[in-house]
Amino acid sequence: MPDQDHKCTCSEQPLVPTIVEVIDIIDRTPDVKSFFVRNVDGNGVPFQVAPGQCGMVSHLPIGEAMISCTWQEEQEYLEFAIKRVGLLTDELHQIEVGQKIGVRGPYGNGFPVDACKGRDMVFIAGGIGLAPLRSFIKYCFKNRADYGKITILYGSRSKADLCFKEELFELWPQETNTEVFVTIDNAQADWDGHVGFVPSYMEEVNPSSQGAIAVVCGPPIMIKFVLQSLEKMGYNDDQVITTLEMRMKCGIGKCGRCNIGSEFICLDGPVYYLKQLRDLPPEW
Amino acid sequence: MKVLSKAKLEAALNKLSDRNEVFVPMQKGQQSGYFTWKSFENGQDELMLDALNVYQSPKNAVLPQTEKMYSIKSQGVEVNIDQTYEDAHPTIIFGARGCDVKGIIAMDDVFLTRGYEDSFYKARRSGNTIIANACYEPGANCFCNAMEVNSLEPVGADVILRDAGDGYVWEVKSDKGEAVTALIADLLEEKEAKLPEVKPFIQKVDYSGVAEKLKSMFDHPLWDKLSQPCINCGMCTYVCPSCYCFDIQVKMWGEEGYRFRAWDSCMFEEYSREAGGGNPRGASKERFRQRFLHKLEFFKERYGTPLCTGCGRCIIVCPTDINIVRIIDAVKEAEINA
Ligand SMILES: Cc1cc2nc3c(=O)[nH]c(=O)nc-3n(C[C@H](O)[C@H](O)[C@H](O)COP(=O)(O)OP(=O)(O)OC[C@H]3O[C@@H](n4cnc5c(N)ncnc54)[C@H](O)[C@@H]3O)c2cc1C
Ligand code: SF4
Ligand code: SF4
Ligand code: FES
Numbered sequence: 001m002p003d004q005d006h007k008c009t010c011s012e013q014p015l016v017p018t019i020v021e022v023i024d025i026i027d028r029t030p031d032v033k034s035f036f037v038r039n040v041d042g043n044g045v046p047f048q049v050a051p052g053q054c055g056m057v058s059h060l061p062i063g064e065a066m067i068s069c070t071w072q073e074e075q076e077y078l079e080f081a082i083k084r085v086g087l088l089t090d091e092l093h094q095i096e097v098g099q100k101i102g103v104r105g106p107y108g109n110g111f112p113v114d115a116c117k118g119r120d121m122v123f124i125a126g127g128i129g130l131a132p133l134r135s136f137i138k139y140c141f142k143n144r145a146d147y148g149k150i151t152i153l154y155g156s157r158s159k160a161d162l163c164f165k166e167e168l169f170e171l172w173p174q175e176t177n178t179e180v181f182v183t184i185d186n187a188q189a190d191w192d193g194h195v196g197f198v199p200s201y202m203e204e205v206n207p208s209s210q211g212a213i214a215v216v217c218g219p220p221i222m223i224k225f226v227l228q229s230l231e232k233m234g235y236n237d238d239q240v241i242t243t244l245e246m247r248m249k250c251g252i253g254k255c256g257r258c259n260i261g262s263e264f265i266c267l268d269g270p271v272y273y274l275k276q277l278r279d280l281p282p283e284w
Numbered sequence: 285m286k287v288l289s290k291a292k293l294e295a296a297l298n299k300l301s302d303r304n305e306v307f308v309p310m311q312k313g314q315q316s317g318y319f320t321w322k323s324f325e326n327g328q329d330e331l332m333l334d335a336l337n338v339y340q341s342p343k344n345a346v347l348p349q350t351e352k353m354y355s356i357k358s359q360g361v362e363v364n365i366d367q368t369y370e371d372a373h374p375t376i377i378f379g380a381r382g383c384d385v386k387g388i389i390a391m392d393d394v395f396l397t398r399g400y401e402d403s404f405y406k407a408r409r410s411g412n413t414i415i416a417n418a419c420y421e422p423g424a425n426c427f428c429n430a431m432e433v434n435s436l437e438p439v440g441a442d443v444i445l446r447d448a449g450d451g452y453v454w455e456v457k458s459d460k461g462e463a464v465t466a467l468i469a470d471l472l473e474e475k476e477a478k479l480p481e482v483k484p485f486i487q488k489v490d491y492s493g494v495a496e497k498l499k500s501m502f503d504h505p506l507w508d509k510l511s512q513p514c515i516n517c518g519m520c521t522y523v524c525p526s527c528y529c530f531d532i533q534v535k536m537w538g539e540e541g542y543r544f545r546a547w548d549s550c551m552f553e554e555y556s557r558e559a560g561g562g563n564p565r566g567a568s569k570e571r572f573r574q575r576f577l578h579k580l581e582f583f584k585e586r587y588g589t590p591l592c593t594g595c596g597r598c599i600i601v602c603p604t605d606i607n608i609v610r611i612i613d614a615v616k617e618a619e620i621n622a
Binding site: 012013014015016017019060061062063064065085086089096098099100101102220245246247249250252253254255256257259260261262267281282283284 | 353354356358361362363364365368370394395398399400401402403404502503528529530531532533534536541543545548550555556557558559560562564565570574577578581582583585586
């Protein structure tokens with residue numbers, strides 16, 4: 001909802017990026033890479049991000065794109081997991097460690113991490129959609145006592161396309177009171193896990209809606225079916241959170257294009273309770 | 285009252301232009317719009333202070349059609365922004381009508397509120413003074429009165445001019461207005477002047493309740509019918525005094541270049557197309573609906589006032605004869621099935 005009290009801690013020139021250095025790059029999948037950035041003087045990060053907030057990442061001679069900050073490690077780095085889909089992201093995938101790039105932000109409202117305290121958390125993601133949820137998931141583990149049972153349900157097209165494999169298969173399952181379920185769309189030889197789409201797998205796993213909050217992010221078609229399934233499973237509209245993606249240019253509610261009704265998703269979103277989305281025109 | 289006699293108008297514009305870039309409505313070749321007084325060519329160009337709405341609105345003075353943002357230098361792994369281009373040089377919009385003043389005041393809401401101040405807009409606006417020209421005789425397509433604009437007392441003007449026959453009554457409204465008045469103090473006379481009679485509006489438009497009614501009309505079948513002729517050319521958004529949407533692009537020559545912004549339009553398919561090809565407003569109708577809902581509903585919900593200022597320009601330029609007044613009428617008349 002229009003946020004009139006947004007207290008400005010932002011720069012005097014919100015559309016001008018800060019130059020940062022790429023200090024590490026990790027291949028997450030054949031078309032997703034994580035980029036770790038830090039201030040050029042080696043000290044600290046250009047801004048503080050809350051889980052679910054985004055940054056406008058620019059390869060200056062090419063262009064800019066809105067990317068969720070998948071993790072901020074204290075003052076060490078900001079991590080952006082970026083999928084190669086077009087002009088800018090293709091170029092970003094070519095760069096090497098040491099490259100200077102631009103970032104501006106933080107943008108968006110972020111996840112309601114405080115309002116979720118004390119609740120069981122169910123995270124449901126598809127493909128690159130795990131990137132934004134991961135900031136919330138890692139935040140929960142960092143503040144483990146504040147949250148109840150954690151269920152993570154993640155799917156992608158194939159085994160190779162699963163992002164953050166080490167966390168999915170090794171780190172997260174070891175956390176207390178945590179279950180991780182992973183699925184891929186089609187069977188393949190070196191995969192003995194679950195095969196099938198996320199929504200139907202979720203219905204199989206059937207995480208209880210009692211006192212739980214479900215957080216959903218993925219391709220629009222997955223979100224659509226997951227929301228239907230959650231409803232069937234007894235989740236109310238104020239127990240479901242999702243994050244929206246619209247085309248963005250400015251990130252600060254000025255350039256116009258990311259609106260749904262009178263909301264600007266870059267500024268008022270991208271995180272919404274399903275309950276709030278039901279009041280918006282059906283353009284999401 | 286202070287009066288600027290028409291015989292001294294050119295002297296006043298010359299004087300104001302010493303220290304300011306003065307945008308004045310004029311006909312220049314095929315175009316009419318707000319051009320700088322310095323560019324005025326005697327015998328060729330024609331001052332259009334009497335015309336109600338020249339083709340282009342003065343929004344260019346505060347939100348240029350294209351505007352440089354910052355320089356880029358890129359060599360190997362190094363990249364630098366040596367310069368940003370906030371531009372606060374003094375400008376005056378001379379003779380703006382109430383609808384066009386409202387367009388800028390609406391853009392002030394967008395660019396200067398809600399947590400972020402756009403540094404480029406802020407700079408231009410800080411150097412900008414608006415000298416408005418009150419309207420006593422509305423034109424054939426004017427309906428600003430229906431859109432919460434008072435054309436006799438334009439809110440946000442720094443000076444208001446009132447055409448009193450052989451001179452303009454000169455009413456100062458703000459400190460900025462005071463400052464530009466000081467520049468031409470010796471040209472103003474203190475005398476009585478007779479103001480013209482206020483003529484009625486020809487267009488009868490009733491916007492009351494339209495924003496509220498539209499809230500439940502997103503899926504109404506009337507959009508199919510209304511949008512049918514629209515070819516999404518974007519003319520209406522370009523001539524609009526309050527359409528502010530912009531695109532951000534980059535221009536590089538080898539290792540150097542700059543990022544700039546340029547007017548954009550929700551009527552264009554590319555405007556909201558996402559990576560991967562998805563587009564929430566891929567269909568012509570969806571973009572048409574966005575424009576009119578933004579003007580008549582969304583902006584009012586967010587900022588408390590409609591984004592249409594009633595200038596009537598889009599009615600004149602639309603090649604397919606789409607008329608926002610008829611759209612307001614159609615919404616008023618539409619039946620809503622609960
Ligand atoms: C709130 C938010 C959060 C996001 N978070 C993430 C995230 O965490 N990770 C992530 O990976 N993405 C994220 N995205 C999506 C990301 O912003 C887009 O993927 C990105 O903008 C794509 O930019 P691009 O320049 O590479 O693509 P574009 O160049 O804009 O590509 C658009 C489309 O055009 C096509 N195209 C591009 N260039 C050409 C060309 N020269 N000729 C012909 N066709 C072309 C491409 O095939 C593509 O389908 C997020 C988006 C939002 C709004
Ligand atoms: S009508 Fe369209 S181009 Fe004009 S301000 Fe609204 S969204 Fe932007
Ligand atoms: S000027 Fe007319 S045809 Fe062109 S985009 Fe606007 S409404 Fe559509
Ligand atoms: S991205 Fe510009 S308004 Fe949201």
